[in-house]
Amino acid sequence: MSEKKVRHILGLSGGKDSTALAILMRQKYPDLEIEYFFCDTHKELTETYDYLRRIEDWLGIKIHYLESERGFDHWLDLHGGYLPSPRQRWCTELMKIKPLEKWVGDDVVVSYIGIRADENRDGYISTKPSITARFPFKEYGLVKADILHLLEESGIGMPDYYRWRSRSGCYFCFFQRKYEWVMLAQEHPDLFQKAIDYEQNHRDGRTYTWTQGETLLELVARKDDIIADHQKAMMRQQQTQPNRPLAEALATVLDEEDDTLPCLACHL
Numbered sequence: 001m002s003e004k005k006v007r008h009i010l011g012l013s014g015g016k017d018s019t020a021l022a023i024l025m026r027q028k029y030p031d032l033e034i035e036y037f038f039c040d041t042h043k044e045l046t047e048t049y050d051y052l053r054r055i056e057d058w059l060g061i062k063i064h065y066l067e068s069e070r071g072f073d074h075w076l077d078l079h080g081g082y083l084p085s086p087r088q089r090w091c092t093e094l095m096k097i098k099p100l101e102k103w104v105g106d107d108v109v110v111s112y113i114g115i116r117a118d119e120n121r122d123g124y125i126s127t128k129p130s131i132t133a134r135f136p137f138k139e140y141g142l143v144k145a146d147i148l149h150l151l152e153e154s155g156i157g158m159p160d161y162y163r164w165r166s167r168s169g170c171y172f173c174f175f176q177r178k179y180e181w182v183m184l185a186q187e188h189p190d191l192f193q194k195a196i197d198y199e200q201n202h203r204d205g206r207t208y209t210w211t212q213g214e215t216l217l218e219l220v221a222r223k224d225d226i227i228a229d230h231q232k233a234m235m236r237q238q239q240t241q242p243n244r245p246l247a248e249a250l251a252t253v254l255d256e257e258d259d260t261l262p263c264l265a266c267h268l
């Protein structure tokens with residue numbers, strides 16, 4: 001009986017680390033047959049879809065778009081209108097992990113994950129015994145600066161949203177920091193309004209909030225303060241490390257506000 005073929009998979013999130021990982025794998029293992037996938041919630045920024053197309057073009061790869069059988073609104077309904085949150089992350093489970101597990105089935109799989117050598121976080125590592133996780137950045141000792149270098153050198157560069165947001169994911173993701181919400185309102189007012197609608201439009205008349213302690217309307221009402229604080233923090237960064245790339249400085253400043261580590265299924 002012939003042995004079952006091992007599948008090699010790499011999840012792209014539309015973020016910088018998973019993209020850099022795809023570049024690294026191409027450099028180190030040019031002959032390895034890798035299947036690339038993206039778990040599409042249909043709630044991502046257009047910049048993310050643009051970036052995924054750019055990755056396909058530059059690397060000459062095909063990305064498999066995986067999706068849940070039902071959309072976000074269906075699952076929200078099923079959860080009685082309770083918006084997902086860091087403690088109730090049903091969106092990741094239902095819209096990212098389950099579609100992935102369905103796609104791999106019972107195949108024997110090696111999953112390449114872009115956790116950097118300078119990171120200490122856990123992520124989704126399937127409990128399926130048929131899936132083995134590998135962390136090539138850790139194996140090669142690559143840190144944040146190496147990742148930025150890989151992206152620059154390849155010509156792919158950063159996703160456009162890195163001007164104002166340091167994490168990939170849904171436009172309403174509750175892992176966003178206050179400044180990122182303010183910038184969402186500026187860059188994508190239509191999406192910001194939809195996020196407000198998700199907070200307000202519930203049959204029970206209640207208002208749920210995406211961020212802890214305040215509604216998006218309350219948050220945006222103090223946008224001048226949030227922007228001023230952000231600019232001060234950016235200035236401090238530029239004074240201490242003047243040659244730092246802007247994207248790196250932005251990520252550091254946003255992490256100062258909230259360094260909760262989001263999940264690997266969505267933010268790499």
Ligand code: SF4
Pocket residue numbers: 041084089091092095096168169170172173174175263265266
């Ligand atoms: S990006 Fe955020 S909101 Fe979207 S599925 Fe992931 S955790 Fe949930």
